[in-house]
Amino acid sequence: MGATDKLKDLALSESGFVFDPYTGSTFSANDTGRKILDGLRRGLDRDAIAAELRQGWDGVPDDLGRDIDDFVLLLRRQHLLPPDFSL
């Protein structure tokens, strides 16, 4: 199984409701979180995800990469990404 394969199997709604079919766990992601999840599922790298966030939102911080890394840490923590995954 590839690093992001599990993400591809998640059920992800427009409102940010996330269902993990392997464990039955559910989560809520906000809009930017959902965008990052979507980008990871499509195999985008950090720069491409950051570009999509900058394109879609106003007031994106200069250190956006830190927010993306933080979110990846959350996904690792919830076992939605392998422990050694990094962008």
Place this chain on the structure above:
Amino acid sequence: MSKPRYERPVLIRHEAGLMNKFGRVQALRPLTEIDGAAVDELVAAYGSPLFVFSERTLVERARELKEAFARRWPRVRLAWSYKTNYLGGICRIFHREGAFAEVVSDFEYDKALGLGVPPDHIHWNGPYKTDAALTRALAGGAIVHLDHFDELAAAERIAERLDLRPSVALRISLSVEGVPEWSRFGFHLESGQARDAVARLVAGNRLELVGLHCHLGTFIADVRAYGEQARKLARLANEIRERHGVRLGFIDIGGGFASHNTLKEQYLPGTQATPPFSRYAEAVIEGLCELTCPAREQPLLVLETGRALVDDAGTLIATVHANKRLPDGRRGVVLDAGVNVLFTAFWYRHDVVPCQETHGTPEPTVLFGPLCMNIDVIRDSLLLPPLQVGDRIALRNCGAYNVTQWMQFITYRPAVVLVGDGGRHALLRRCETLDDVVGPEQTPPWL
């Protein structure tokens, strides 16, 4: 079409079936001012962190307490508990409202005298009074509450030496269901020690017994405990009158009423769980109705309420220094105020309110202080919206014990300000400087 405003990305796991350990979402409305003084203006003038006290709240709470009891009992006295907050400006407000002083040390006694409180308006409590302190207190006419037999004997010796017959009270400890017993203070009732102390004092014929005092404990939200306490004290007063013919001038029920804070182990927030003063008053007066003396001889009721008067009036403003993601997924926020200045963070889940508009999804957050110590945690779990570096938050109900129990440890102790009518503000205590810390130090001559 304009783009939405960016929010930091979050992912929150649903914990179905579990009690929400993070509690309710904090602070939907920001606290941008305190009684008309803008938080930004206060911080610009006095720095951050900053303790802010509301004069209006102090006065309102003091009057609310007095009225709740005075409506039900003919003579009521508030004795302001210095140890709860002995900043001069705070004490002056309570004395202006008619409060006596309640002190527990030489230092507090001197502080009260320095604020112009006459000795006979000072109740002196506590288990430690040196002979020198007792001499000053008894000679000056302070109302000394005797704590143990050694102190009773010392007071008699001093009275004989000074050729005085001073008025004293006895501190009583007693058992009340549901409240941990503070038996280390005073003379124990149920074991018979209190009756022995009364007999001993009367037989000594050197001191005038004018009052009984009992302090049940701290942060007691069950008003029935005070009813039981008052009932037991009333029965003891009846017995003293019958056996010894002593008519007591006052019964002092101490303090311990809960503020609107929330204890760490408490389920409901303090705003819902804390009884109003009127319910405490009803319980106490119901207990005092056991007194059998004629109505015109009913003793004065003394209250030493501290925390419940001053806690709600104090707010600590802190500034966000950094954000970090913890390995367990929670967000960590580093503040410029830690447990060294907010000692009560060890006991309470202080209410946290951002001082500016926030945007974004609230997520589980830990609030850390600035100390290089693992214990420096202001709140270990709460739901907070995203905070940016430089944002300010208000920690509410910080008025009791913090500006007396705070420590000079690692950082300077911050300034304390009072906000009065119309948003006017002034210092109660300035921020410490290096000289304040190193001033008392000495260097041994061989170094």
